[in-house]
Amino acid sequence: MITRLAISGYRSLRDIRVTLGPLNVVTGANGSGKSSLYRALRLLADIAQGRIIQSLATEGGLQSTLWAGPEAFSRAMKAGTQPVQGLVRKNPISLKLGFAGDDYGYAIDLGLPQDSIFPNDPVIKVESLWTGERLGRANAFAVRNGPYVRIRNDNGEWRDAYQHLAPFDSMMTHCSDPREALELLLLRERMRDWRFYDHLRTDRDSPSRRPQVGTYTPVLASEGSDLAAAVQTIRGMGAGGDLDAAIADAFPGGRVVVTHTDGYFEVEMRQHGLLRPLKAAELSDGTLRYLLLVAALLSPRPPALMILNEPETSLHPDLLPPLARLIAQASKRSQIIVVSHAQTLVAALDAQGDSSQIVLEKELGETVVRDGEPPNWTWPSR
Structure with a gap:
């Protein structure tokens, strides 16, 4: 089960981290960022299918999907005493996606290409796979920096798995090996099993x-x-x-x-x-x-994870409580994320007693999570 989800630099999700449970309800007003969070989950699933670059291309390329605001907000900007404006950038432009559970964690960092004839295609700068919920110095066992991929063996020793991995290929699809990188293979197959219903x-x-x-x-x-x-x-x-x-x-x-x-x-x-x-x-x-x-x-x-995007569409309000009971029953076999703005369904799911509610809001164009402390998270460095 995924217990932590982190997204940075994608559309209105400048820097968002959420804690997940067996049944999760993502809600908020129109334009609060629900669809962006749903799309980010689809992009994560596309990594395991080997089509993350193509998926971003259909959205207009990396430039069209990046966070459009400043890298960070000053206190004066947040207080409204200073207009929102770009500050001196401290970090490279990037789109980061990651998740972690009790067993494995994974993160990817995509950036802009250099001297490419396809300037709208992002390139994979960094990937990391680790054990546990948070990346640390000693728990990574597959690391990709640029074209180089290293994998740690059972003895804790690193070996070079790839030296010329193409910038549009993920180590998730090209370095999974049942003998040398079993964890990569297992996680890839688990991600390929994620199920989305939105159409x-x-x-x-x-x-x-x-x-x-x-x-x-x-x-x-x-x-x-x-x-x-x-x-x-x-x-x-x-x-x-x-x-x-x-x-x-x-x-x-x-x-x-x-x-x-x-x-x-x-x-x-x-x-x-x-x-x-x-x-x-x-x-x-x-x-x-x-x-x-x-x-x-x-x-x-x-599946390990099922995501339902606005399942209430076309349903009469009387059908939402039975649907909530059905979703709660299914969450005992699969982790479920429901994205919805129908308060009747949200309330019915909340009445089941085991749902985690994630309420999204907008502040200065940025999606933030109302209430609760974000989980600890460390991104792999370039």
């Missing part, structure tokens, strides 16, 4: 509304295209009771079934008082979205 399609042309080829589907696709197969897999893996309970909690007397025709699966919903079941094409956007969230949260293959 579950419920429009009229959504694939989830049409029959789809049925196949074993323990993980719902990010857009929900394989809903029927995912629901059938949940039943086939012995969790049909949990599925029925989640549906009945939101729709008393309701039940979801999957029909088969020539190998094609289709979701149907039976509701109390209706003479026939409703096919997925007939369901409201809110009902279909709730079914998609049920399929995601009851996955027979729970």
